Amino acid sequence: xxxxxxxxxxxxxxxxxxxxxxxxxxxxxxxxxxxxxxxxxxxxxxxxxxxxxxxxxxxxxxxxxxxxxxxxxxxxxxxxxxxxxxxxxxxxxxxxxxxxxxxxxxxxxxxxxxxxxxxxxxxxxxxxxxxxxxxxxxxxxxxx
Numbered sequence: 001x002x003x004x005x006x007x008x009x010x011x012x013x014x015x016x017x018x019x020x021x022x023x024x025x026x027x028x029x030x031x032x033x034x035x036x037x038x039x040x041x042x043x044x045x046x047x048x049x050x051x052x053x054x055x056x057x058x059x060x061x062x063x064x065x066x067x068x069x070x071x072x073x074x075x076x077x078x079x080x081x082x083x084x085x086x087x088x089x090x091x092x093x094x095x096x097x098x099x100x101x102x103x104x105x106x107x108x109x110x111x112x113x114x115x116x117x118x119x120x121x122x123x124x125x126x127x128x129x130x131x132x133x134x135x136x137x138x139x140x141x142x143x144x
Contacts, residue, residue: 012050012054013050013051013054014050014053014054014057018090019050021090021094022050022053022090022094022095023093023094023095024049024095025095027067028049028050029047029048029049029065029067030047030048030049030053030094030095030096030097031045031046031047031095031096031097032045032046032047032048032062032064032096032097032098032099033045033096033097033098033099034046034062034083034099034101034103034107035098035099035100035101036100036101036102036103037086037087037100037101037102038102041114042114042116043083043101043103043107043108043113043114043115044107044108044114044115044116045115046064047064047065047066047067048063048064048065048097049065051063051065051072052064052065052072053088053097055072055074056085056088056099057085057088059085060084060085061074061075061076061082061083061084061085062074062075062083062085062099062101063075075107076104076105079105079106079109080104080105081103081104081105081106081107082103082104082105083099083101083102083103083104083107084101084102084104085099085100085101086100086101086102087099087100088100
């Protein structure tokens with residue numbers, strides 16, 4: 001499954017409207033946030049070029065571009081920890097993708113459930129806000 005990323009100026013396997021909306025980094029890549037579809041837990045972040053996105057959209061399995069190995073990789077081919085695509089969305093700026101998946105097994109190459117399991121940092125956090133209850137949803141007792 002190894003290939004060179006597609007140069008957007010020479011053609012793309014994506015529909016022209018989608019290819020035009022993507023804002024790629026200088027290497028022709030877009031970041032992809034991978035999220036568990038039912039719990040909304042963020043599992044990992046990786047990179048896609050046009051071909052990886054095309055494969056993801058058309059096969060039902062998530063494909064990435066490996067910057068270190070310079071090749072395509074499909075999550076789960078060697079580990080068995082497959083990511084089944086549930087939905088794919090492009091952010092408003094066109095520079096990030098949100099891919100919701102049904103993750104089988106660990107998402108992280110270390111064997112952790114997510115790539116964020118061991119990386120919590122100390123941070124000051126804001127207050128927990130509760131949404132205001134609209135006045136129309138408050139039931140008043142009518143006078144007797």
